[in-house]
Amino acid sequence: MIRAVVLTAALTVSLAVPAGVFLDARTGLRAEAPAREARSLSPRSGDAGDAEGDALRQRVVPARRAQSQVVPERPRALSLPSGSRVTIRAVGTARDGRLAVPPGLDSAGWWRGGARVGDPFGSVLVAAHVDSRTEGLGPFAELLQVRPGAIVTVASRGLEQRYRVVTFRLVPQGDLSRRDWIYAAAGPHRLTLVTCAPPYDRTRGGYQNLAIVVARPLGRATRTDS
Amino acid sequence: MKKQRAIVCAALAVCLAAASSGPVHAQEPTAPPARVTLVQALPGVNVDMAVDGEPVAQGVPLGDVVTVPLDPGSHELTFSDADGEVDVVSTLRVGPSTRTDVVLHLPAEVDGDPVVNSYRTPSAPIGSGEARVVLAHTATAPPADVRVDGQVVFTNIANGEYAEADVPAGTHSVALLPTGSADAPILGPLEVQLEPRTVTSVYAYGNPSDRSMNVIVRVVRLSADGVAAPRTIETGRAGLAGDLVVGSRFRLGAEARTRADAAAVAARLLRLLPTVLRAVASARPAAVLSPLRSPDLS
Numbered sequence: 001m002i003r004a005v006v007l008t009a010a011l012t013v014s015l016a017v018p019a020g021v022f023l024d025a026r027t028g029l030r031a032e033a034p035a036r037e038a039r040s041l042s043p044r045s046g047d048a049g050d051a052e053g054d055a056l057r058q059r060v061v062p063a064r065r066a067q068s069q070v071v072p073e074r075p076r077a078l079s080l081p082s083g084s085r086v087t088i089r090a091v092g093t094a095r096d097g098r099l100a101v102p103p104g105l106d107s108a109g110w111w112r113g114g115a116r117v118g119d120p121f122g123s124v125l126v127a128a129h130v131d132s133r134t135e136g137l138g139p140f141a142e143l144l145q146v147r148p149g150a151i152v153t154v155a156s157r158g159l160e161q162r163y164r165v166v167t168f169r170l171v172p173q174g175d176l177s178r179r180d181w182i183y184a185a186a187g188p189h190r191l192t193l194v195t196c197a198p199p200y201d202r203t204r205g206g207y208q209n210l211a212i213v214v215a216r217p218l219g220r221a222t223r224t225d226s
Numbered sequence: 227m228k229k230q231r232a233i234v235c236a237a238l239a240v241c242l243a244a245a246s247s248g249p250v251h252a253q254e255p256t257a258p259p260a261r262v263t264l265v266q267a268l269p270g271v272n273v274d275m276a277v278d279g280e281p282v283a284q285g286v287p288l289g290d291v292v293t294v295p296l297d298p299g300s301h302e303l304t305f306s307d308a309d310g311e312v313d314v315v316s317t318l319r320v321g322p323s324t325r326t327d328v329v330l331h332l333p334a335e336v337d338g339d340p341v342v343n344s345y346r347t348p349s350a351p352i353g354s355g356e357a358r359v360v361l362a363h364t365a366t367a368p369p370a371d372v373r374v375d376g377q378v379v380f381t382n383i384a385n386g387e388y389a390e391a392d393v394p395a396g397t398h399s400v401a402l403l404p405t406g407s408a409d410a411p412i413l414g415p416l417e418v419q420l421e422p423r424t425v426t427s428v429y430a431y432g433n434p435s436d437r438s439m440n441v442i443v444r445v446v447r448l449s450a451d452g453v454a455a456p457r458t459i460e461t462g463r464a465g466l467a468g469d470l471v472v473g474s475r476f477r478l479g480a481e482a483r484t485r486a487d488a489a490a491v492a493a494r495l496l497r498l499l500p501t502v503l504r505a506v507a508s509a510r511p512a513a514v515l516s517p518l519r520s521p522d523l524s
Contacts, residue, residue: 060303060318060328063343063362065390066383072392097457113353113453120379120391130462137466144472168473177457185356186394188377196461200468207462211472 070221072118073156075110078126081150081165084139088126088154101127105138114183117156118221122185124154127194130207140195143213152191152215158225163191163215170197170209182212191215259295260320264303266290267331267364267431267442268340271312276304288431289442291327298322303342305330316342325349327444329429331364334385336433338366343386347425347444351451357395357420358448359428362388366433367412369405374398381405395422402430402439413439423448 065071075088091100091109101109108128115122128140150165173196176182182192192214196207264283266273272285275292278301283292285308298321305314320326325347333341345362352358361372363383372380372389375398380389382405401414412434420426426445432438 066387068382093454099456099459131464131466133464147475168476200465
C-alpha cells in the first residue's frame with residue numbers, strides 16, 4: 001500500500017516536470033538550448049566504412065495503431081426497434097443555432113460536432129422529423145412510444161454498434177443551451193435520438209416538446225468490413 | 227548497462243506527404259518544412275543527436291525533446307552517446323507541414339537494442355470542449371490496456387504501437403494495466419490535464435519490474451473545427467403525432483428508482499397538476515391520459 005502511494009507520488013512529481021517543459025511546442029523546450037551548440041560528434045557516427053559502427057541504414061518505423069482500437073466513424077444509418085431503417089446524414093448548425101435537420105422523412109441528421117460511432121465518450125446526437133405534411137408520420141414517431149431496453153443499431157462505413165434505450169425525456173421546445181447533456185462531448189458514450197413530441201399547438205408554432213431518447217452501447221463497436 | 231550496439235531493425239519508410247503535394251521526392255525549396263521532434267526515451271543515458279551529420283543536441287537526458295524543422299524528403303538521424311553505448315542511425319522521410327515525434331526507446335524485451343519509431347501528431351481540427359490524446363507504448367513492458375476515468379478505453383497496445391482518441395477536455399485519471407488484467411496498474415493512475423483544443427502525446431517508458439515506469443508528455447494546439455453546438459432542434463410540423471401518448475412505457479416508479487429521489491418525482495407531479503386538469507377539461511374522447519406519463523418540464 002505504502003509502495004503504491006510512494007510510486008504514485010513519485011510519478012506525479014516526475015510527470016509535473018516534463019509536462020511543464022513541453023507545454024509550448026515552439027520554444028519552451030529545455031533541450032533546445034544545447035541543441036544549438038555546434039560541437040562535432042565522434043567521427044564513427046554514421047560512418048559507413050567502419051566495421052563496428054556499420055549500423056544498417058534502416059528507416060524510422062512509423063508506429064502502428066493498436067489493432068484492437070476502433071477508429072471512430074460518423075454514423076450513416078440506423079435501425080429502429082421496429083426494424084425500420086433510416087439513413088443518417090452529417091449536419092451542422094445554422095447561424096441562428098438551429099440544427100440543420102434534413103427536410104422530409106428520408107433521412108435523419110447527425111450533428112457533425114458530436115460523438116461518432118466508436119468514440120469512447122460523448123453524445124452521438126441524431127435528430128429527425130416526426131412527421132411531414134406530405135408524407136405523414138415518419139419513422140422516428142415510433143420513438144414516442146419506445147420501450148426501455150429496446151435495441152437501436154447504428155452503422156457507419158465499417159462499424160456497427162448496438163444500443164439499448166435507457167431513458168425517455170420530454171423537454172420544452174426552445175433553447176437547449178442549458179441542456180448540454182443532449183450534445184455534450186463529456187459523459188459516457190451514448191446515442192441521443194431527438195424528435196418532436198406533443199402537445200401540438202398550431203397557434204404556438206407546432207409541437208411544444210422534444211422527445212429525447214438516450215440509449216447506451218451494448219458491447220463494443222464491431223467491424224463490418226473485414 | 228551492457229553495450230547497446232544499436233541497429234534500427236525497422237523496415238518501412240515514413241511517407242508523410244501532404245495530400246496535395248504528390249510524391250515526397252518532389253522537393254521544392256519553398257515547401258513548408260516538417261516539424262520533427264526527437265524524443266529521448268532511453269533510460270540511463272544522455273544522448274547526442276545529429277541530423278544529416280550536423281549535431282543538434284548534446285547529452286540529452288531521458289525525457290527531453292529536441293524540435294527541428296526539416297525540409298520535406300529524406301534525412302539521416304544519428305543518436306549516440308559519449309560512452310559508445312548508443313549508436314543508432316536511421317533514415318526518416320517527411321512531407322511538408324507535418325508534425326512528427328521521433329522517439330528513441332527500448333523494445334518490450336529486457337536488454338533489447340534501442341528502436342526508433344515515428345508518431346505523426348494527429349492535427350485535424352477539433353470541437354470546443356474536446357481534447358485529443360495519443361498514448362504510445364514505448365516501454366519495456368508487455369502489451370497494455372489504458373483505463374481513463376475508470377473505464378478501459380484502449381486495449382492491447384504493444385511496444386511500438388499507439389492509441390488515439392478525442393475525449394472531453396479536463397482532468398482525467400489515466401492508468402496503464404497489463405492487457406486483460408485487473409491487477410495493479412503498471413503505471414498510474416496519473417492525473418492528466420487535457421486543455422481544450424490540444425493534442426497531448428503521452429510516451430510511456432521504463433520497466434514495471436523495477437518500478438521505473440514514467441511518461442513523457444507533449445502538448446500541441448489544434449485549430450477549431452468551427453462546428454457550433456445546436457441551440458434549437460425543430461423536427462416536425464404537421465401535428466400528426468399531436469394526440470399520441472408519449473413515453474408511456476417508462477414507468478414513474480422506475481424513474482424514481484433510477485434518480486433515487488422520489489421526492490423530486492412527487493414535486494414534478496404537483497407541477498403537472500394544472501396541465502393535467504386543463505387537458506382533462508379540454509380532452510377529446512380519443513385522448514387517453516396515461517397515469518404513467520412522466521414528462522420532464524424542468
